[in-house]
Amino acid sequence: MLKNEFLTQLESGLSGLPKEDIVERLEFYREIIDDRMEEGLSEEEAVQATGSVDAVISQIISDTPLTKLVKNKISGKRFLNVWEIVLLAVGSPIWVSLLIAALAVVFSLYVSLWSVIISLWSVFASLAACAVSGVVVGVAFIMGNNAFSGTALVGAGLVCTGLSIFCFYGCKKATKAIVTFTKYTVFRVKRQFVGKEGAQ
Numbered sequence: 001m002l003k004n005e006f007l008t009q010l011e012s013g014l015s016g017l018p019k020e021d022i023v024e025r026l027e028f029y030r031e032i033i034d035d036r037m038e039e040g041l042s043e044e045e046a047v048q049a050t051g052s053v054d055a056v057i058s059q060i061i062s063d064t065p066l067t068k069l070v071k072n073k074i075s076g077k078r079f080l081n082v083w084e085i086v087l088l089a090v091g092s093p094i095w096v097s098l099l100i101a102a103l104a105v106v107f108s109l110y111v112s113l114w115s116v117i118i119s120l121w122s123v124f125a126s127l128a129a130c131a132v133s134g135v136v137v138g139v140a141f142i143m144g145n146n147a148f149s150g151t152a153l154v155g156a157g158l159v160c161t162g163l164s165i166f167c168f169y170g171c172k173k174a175t176k177a178i179v180t181f182t183k184y185t186v187f188r189v190k191r192q193f194v195g196k197e198g199a200q
Contacts (some may be wrong), residue, residue, distance in 0.1 A: 016194030127164035
């Protein structure tokens with residue numbers, strides 16, 4: 001792929017961004033390609049070293065704040081007609097209510113997911129606390145001539161230690177999955193504002 005083709009595809013994929021951002025990004029990647037060509041790479045090699053257009057577009061979209069994309073989308077490409085304004089005003093009791101309900105459902109689902117994660121970490125903390133206290137109290141019982149109870153408490157503490165280690169890795173994976181899901185969801189929302197020409 002040649003430089004002009006790369007930049008044309010990049011411009012098309014970023015069509016939903018503010019104009020000044022598109023110009024800035026195009027100039028940035030033009031300079032990168034030119035610098036690599038000055039270092040001795042051919043034009044095609046310089047473009048290839050920059051990465052695929054889809055990967056570059058995805059990275060730019062990920063780095064762009066969602067608020068900037070929303071503001072750019074709603075900062076009028078055109079003015080509303082009188083009949084559109086009237087229709088929006090008349091229908092507002094319905095569409096505003098539906099919008100609030102949809103946002104409330106999404107928010108409650110998101111909070112529920114994080115509540116599960118917090119609960120899992122609470123279980124881990126409880127198991128870890130039981131492990132430490134079981135071993136400490138068990139040793140104290142053994143030293144206090146109550147070997148049977150002390151041994152049972154140490155055993156329970158060791159079991160809780162094993163369970164807490166197992167739980168820790170499960171909590172870590174679950175947290176990572178939720179964070180990844182959140183990033184993916186935000187990225188997909190941003191893609192809706194940028195358009196469908198770019199990276200999938």
